[in-house]
Amino acid sequence: MTKMSDVARLANVSTATVSRVLRNPEAVTEPTKHKVLEAIEELNYQPNMLARHFRRTETNTILVVVPNIINTVFAEIVGGIEDEASKKGYRVLLRNSNNQIDSEYGSIEHMKQRQVDGMIMLSPKLDEETLLDISNQYPIVLATAHLDGVKIPVVSIDNINSSKKATEHLISLGHKRIAHLTGPLYSLISKNRCKGYRRAMIENGLEIYSNLILEGDFTYESGYKQMKKLLDLENPPTAVFAASDDMAMGVVNAAKHHGLNVPGDLAVVGFDNIKFSSIFDPPLTTIAQPMFGMGKRAMELLIRKFKGESLSQTEHVLPDKLIIRESCGTKQKESTVV
Amino acid sequence: MTKMSDVARLANVSTATVSRVLRNPEAVTEPTKHKVLEAIEELNYQPNMLARHFRRTETNTILVVVPNIINTVFAEIVGGIEDEASKKGYRVLLRNSNNQIDSEYGSIEHMKQRQVDGMIMLSPKLDEETLLDISNQYPIVLATAHLDGVKIPVVSIDNINSSKKATEHLISLGHKRIAHLTGPLYSLISKNRCKGYRRAMIENGLEIYSNLILEGDFTYESGYKQMKKLLDLENPPTAVFAASDDMAMGVVNAAKHHGLNVPGDLAVVGFDNIKFSSIFDPPLTTIAQPMFGMGKRAMELLIRKFKGESLSQTEHVLPDKLIIRESCGTKQKESTVV
DNA sequence: TTGTACGCGTTATCAA
DNA sequence: TTGATAACGCGTACAA
Numbered sequence: 001m002t003k004m005s006d007v008a009r010l011a012n013v014s015t016a017t018v019s020r021v022l023r024n025p026e027a028v029t030e031p032t033k034h035k036v037l038e039a040i041e042e043l044n045y046q047p048n049m050l051a052r053h054f055r056r057t058e059t060n061t062i063l064v065v066v067p068n069i070i071n072t073v074f075a076e077i078v079g080g081i082e083d084e085a086s087k088k089g090y091r092v093l094l095r096n097s098n099n100q101i102d103s104e105y106g107s108i109e110h111m112k113q114r115q116v117d118g119m120i121m122l123s124p125k126l127d128e129e130t131l132l133d134i135s136n137q138y139p140i141v142l143a144t145a146h147l148d149g150v151k152i153p154v155v156s157i158d159n160i161n162s163s164k165k166a167t168e169h170l171i172s173l174g175h176k177r178i179a180h181l182t183g184p185l186y187s188l189i190s191k192n193r194c195k196g197y198r199r200a201m202i203e204n205g206l207e208i209y210s211n212l213i214l215e216g217d218f219t220y221e222s223g224y225k226q227m228k229k230l231l232d233l234e235n236p237p238t239a240v241f242a243a244s245d246d247m248a249m250g251v252v253n254a255a256k257h258h259g260l261n262v263p264g265d266l267a268v269v270g271f272d273n274i275k276f277s278s279i280f281d282p283p284l285t286t287i288a289q290p291m292f293g294m295g296k297r298a299m300e301l302l303i304r305k306f307k308g309e310s311l312s313q314t315e316h317v318l319p320d321k322l323i324i325r326e327s328c329g330t331k332q333k334e335s336t337v338v
Numbered sequence: 339m340t341k342m343s344d345v346a347r348l349a350n351v352s353t354a355t356v357s358r359v360l361r362n363p364e365a366v367t368e369p370t371k372h373k374v375l376e377a378i379e380e381l382n383y384q385p386n387m388l389a390r391h392f393r394r395t396e397t398n399t400i401l402v403v404v405p406n407i408i409n410t411v412f413a414e415i416v417g418g419i420e421d422e423a424s425k426k427g428y429r430v431l432l433r434n435s436n437n438q439i440d441s442e443y444g445s446i447e448h449m450k451q452r453q454v455d456g457m458i459m460l461s462p463k464l465d466e467e468t469l470l471d472i473s474n475q476y477p478i479v480l481a482t483a484h485l486d487g488v489k490i491p492v493v494s495i496d497n498i499n500s501s502k503k504a505t506e507h508l509i510s511l512g513h514k515r516i517a518h519l520t521g522p523l524y525s526l527i528s529k530n531r532c533k534g535y536r537r538a539m540i541e542n543g544l545e546i547y548s549n550l551i552l553e554g555d556f557t558y559e560s561g562y563k564q565m566k567k568l569l570d571l572e573n574p575p576t577a578v579f580a581a582s583d584d585m586a587m588g589v590v591n592a593a594k595h596h597g598l599n600v601p602g603d604l605a606v607v608g609f610d611n612i613k614f615s616s617i618f619d620p621p622l623t624t625i626a627q628p629m630f631g632m633g634k635r636a637m638e639l640l641i642r643k644f645k646g647e648s649l650s651q652t653e654h655v656l657p658d659k660l661i662i663r664e665s666c667g668t669k670q671k672e673s674t675v676v
Numbered sequence: 677t678t679g680t681a682c683g684c685g686t687t688a689t690c691a692a
Numbered sequence: 693t694t695g696a697t698a699a700c701g702c703g704t705a706c707a708a
Contacts, residue, residue: 003701014679019703029677049451051701054392055684061431069420070613075413082407082434091453093399094432096420113387115429220617249617256619275408279558279587281594281619341685352695357687367693389685393700679708685700692695 002043011039022047061091062302063119065107067099071218072274073244073291074122077143080295081120088303090117101125111138117306120298121145123187139305143298144289146188153311155298157320159189162287163196163241165322166269169285170239171204173328175267179212179237181226181247190215193243193271212237216247223250231258238266239328245270245277248284252327267328273321283325290318340381349377360385399429400640401457403445405437409556410612411582411629412460415481418633419458426641428455439463449476455644458636459483461525477643481636482627484526491649493636495658497527500625501534501579503660504607507623508577509542511666513605517550517575519564519585528553531581531609550575554585561588569596576604577666583608583615586622590665605666611659621663628656 008015013032020027021036028036039045053059064081066074082092093116097103104126110116111134118139124131128150134140135152143155170178180197183190194213201208214229216222223242227250230236242248248270255266262268262282270277273288297316304311346353351370358365359374366374377383391397402419404412420430431454435441442464448454449472456477462469466488472478473490481493508516518535521528532551539546552567554560561580565588568574580586586608593604600606600620608615611626635654642649 004703005701015702016679016681016704017677020678023703027677032678046447046450048392048701049453050388050392050395050397051684052703054386054388054686054700055702055704057388057684059388064432068417069407070410070413070417072408072410072413075408075410078432079406079408079434082432086433091448092432094402094416094420094430095424096417109384110429112384115387220613253617253619275558276614276617279591279614280617281591343685353686354688354695354697355693358694361687365693370694386685389700390687392684392702393686393688395700677708680706682703682705684702687699689698690696692693 001048002045003048004045006043007036007039007045010043011035057114058117059091059115060089061093061116062299063093063095063107063110063116065095065097065104065119065121065124067097067123069094069096072276073144073272073289076274076291077122077295077298080292080297081299082295083292084296084299088299090299090303097125099125105130108134108138118302120302123189125186139302141298141302141305143294144189146192148188151314153301153305153314153316155294155301155316155318156189157287157289157294158317159192160196160199162320162322163193163243163271164200165196166271166285166287167197167200167241168204169322169324170241170267170269170328171200171206173239173267175237175239176206177209177212177235177237178206178239178241179214179230181214181216181223181240181242181251183216183218183243183247185215190243197241216243218244218246220246220250223247224254225250227251227254228258231255231260239268240266241269241271243271245272245274245284245286248277248286248327249280252280252282252284263327263329269328273323277323278325280327282327284327285325286323288321288323290320294318339386340383341386342383344381345374345377345383348381349373395452396455397429397453398427399431399454400637401431401433401445401448401454403433403435403442403457403459403462405435405461407432407434410614411482411610411627414612414629415460415633415636418630418635419637420633421630422634422637426637428637428641435463437463443468446472456640458640461527463524477640479636479640479643481632482527484530486526489652491639491643491652491654493632493639493654493656494527495625495627495632496655497530498534498537500658500660501531501581501609502538503534504609504623504625505535505538505579506542507660507662508579508605508607508666509538509544511577511605513575513577514544515547515550515573515575516544516577516579517552517568519552519554519561519578519580519589521554521556521581523553528581535579554581556582556584558584558588558591561585562592563588565589565592566596569593569598577606578604579607579609581609583610583612583622583624586615586624586665587618590618590620590622601665601667607666611661615661616663618665620665622665623663624661626659626661628658632656 141153214226270284270286273286277284479491552564608622608624615622
């Protein structure tokens with residue numbers, strides 16, 4: 001393999017000069033630069049990045065830890081990260097944690113071993129203490145996460161408020177028995193979405209029935225399964241707010257298979273605005289998370305950390321939006337009560 | 339940062355011995371090994387991987403070039419690659435080409451610069467000559483690709499036969515005016531799926547109408563748009579075979595919005611068996627590609643290349659399967675002809 | 677502006 | 693089985 005000394009020899013300069021041409025061209029006169037570039041061209045020289053990384057103790061690579069790349073939400077965020085990263089000259093190492101906390105621990109080793117310059121974790125399961133500990137030693141940014149008062153950069157939306165909006169939309173349509181399917185409750189995100197739901201119910205003077213709040217895990221299957229349970233209730237809900245679009249689709253299909261009409265007999269609101277939520281029948285009313293933008297922003301923040309900025313602001317809340325489609329009906333429902 | 343020589347000093351051995359303990363433990367006696375491990379523990383030593391990679395000119399990292407990670411099909415294949423890679427101690431570098439051929443060229447630089455040990459390209463746009471040229475110099479495996487007689491390992495399904503099966507399913511239901519939405523025709527995959535369609539039509543004595551074959555780009559939007567065109571025909575088709583599930587959903591929705599019933603008025607078959615194809619209404623009849631398995635297999639082949647195997651067999655065809663759901667009706671359609 | 681020469685931390689070779 | 697030592701290729705003081 002042709003190396004820097006080969007180029008130097010051909011161009012009749014030292015390796016130092018070749019190095020300068022590559023990394024600090026202003027420090028070299030036009031003619032010598034020309035000579036060197038010609039030699040590089042002629043020999044088809046490519047710098048050995050491994051040597052460079054070793055020498056500079058940096059890799060221009062970041063690690064993205066994702067629960068599961070097959071999930072549309074994460075795939076889109078990763079898309080945003082990759083887009084921004086490649087524009088800024090960074091490479092993206094992908095790691096599926098499969099929701100295993102051990103795997104998240106393992107990813108920290110990557111940084112300790114200098115294999116990456118920093119990392120972005122999506123929906124981490126690690127406890128706040130551990131995360132803070134890592135953050136004090138290495139550049140790390142979280143996305144779709146929420147920590148209470150811990151000083152780590154986090155990119156997210158306002159999960160409480162957006163869920164409140166979603167629930168209030170159902171309330172505004174006249175619904176009173178509104179169920180909520182949560183995400184896994186170990187995550188603060190799921191708790192916050194639930195909190196938004198509760199807040200909307202309380203502020204509108206509606207009763208919260210504990211048997212109308214069921215825990216899911218964001219998947220279609222869990223939405224389907226939990227909806228079945230709700231349908232078996234003596235007094236089933238007239239509306240469901242699901243904490244993910246996947247679950248919302250499970251809810252809709254369970255209702256359909258049970259002979260119900262959506263939105264006629266049951267109104268459903270989802271969360272995420274994944275691509276298929278608009279393709280689905282009926283198209284889902286949902287909260288749009290700017291997934292691509294969140295990924296992009298997370299990468300921007302990480303780069304700022306690389307540059308040594310201290311990022312006084314740690315919570316980066318991006319705007320969400322209630323997208324009204326057909327899954328909860330657009331017309332007011334005639335009030336069945338009072 | 340604590341380095342190998344620190345460990346060596348504390349354990350009263352040479353760095354060579356420390357290195358051996360880490361990478362070749364059998365070559366060291368039990369007591370010295372013990373000493374060394376203790377010192378490692380005590381100093382909380384982590385090997386500097388950059389130095390190791392540099393010294394060994396290998397990175398244990400592979401590059402995956404993907405047109406777009408947001409596409410479910412690619413996300414699942416990447417999932418399979420990542421799964422296998424992490425089991426075998428490899429890391430996965432992700433690169434979105436966004437279907438830009440320049441970006442694919444760029445990814446080759448990664449290998450020339452030794453940043454990765456090898457690469458897997460999904461649905462490459464690069465021409466065969468270039469690919470062959472790379473393959474002669476570096477370990478590379480392709481997936482969801484097809485090359486005519488070129489000696490590069492490729493993982494795929496039999497696109498011709500599976501498309502033939504899909505089309506024949508429609509034929510067996512009594513359809514005669516069967517349209518086909520192709521993928522982008524620069525890709526041999528799309529051409530092959532089209533070939534399978536044609537073959538089925540011809541072998542069953544059905545006429546091929548050129549205005550019933552339209553080119554799409556695998557997206558929902560293109561399926562929707564092209565279906566609109568078909569609906570405007572004087573004599574629209576009674577069935578459509580779309581070369582991707584995304585397009586098939588576009589077809590179904592265009593038909594629905596046009597007031598048609600699927601499968602009652604129009605039978606639709608898709609391709610890929612993405613997760614949402616079964617959630618969609620009606621659930622899509624489709625050809626299942628073993629996406630996760632294809633990713634896994636591609637990674638296995640790449641590892642075999644790393645080991646210096648020559649892989650006499652270059653085409654690795656995985657089994658596909660026709661999944662019959664409801665989008666084309668299960669009952670025989672009464673014959674409208676003869 | 678350019679060149680000399682050393683060091684980054686690990687692994688491999690060779691000798692003991 | 694272990695140790696001494698020389699690379700690996702690049703970047704950067706420091707000197708010229």
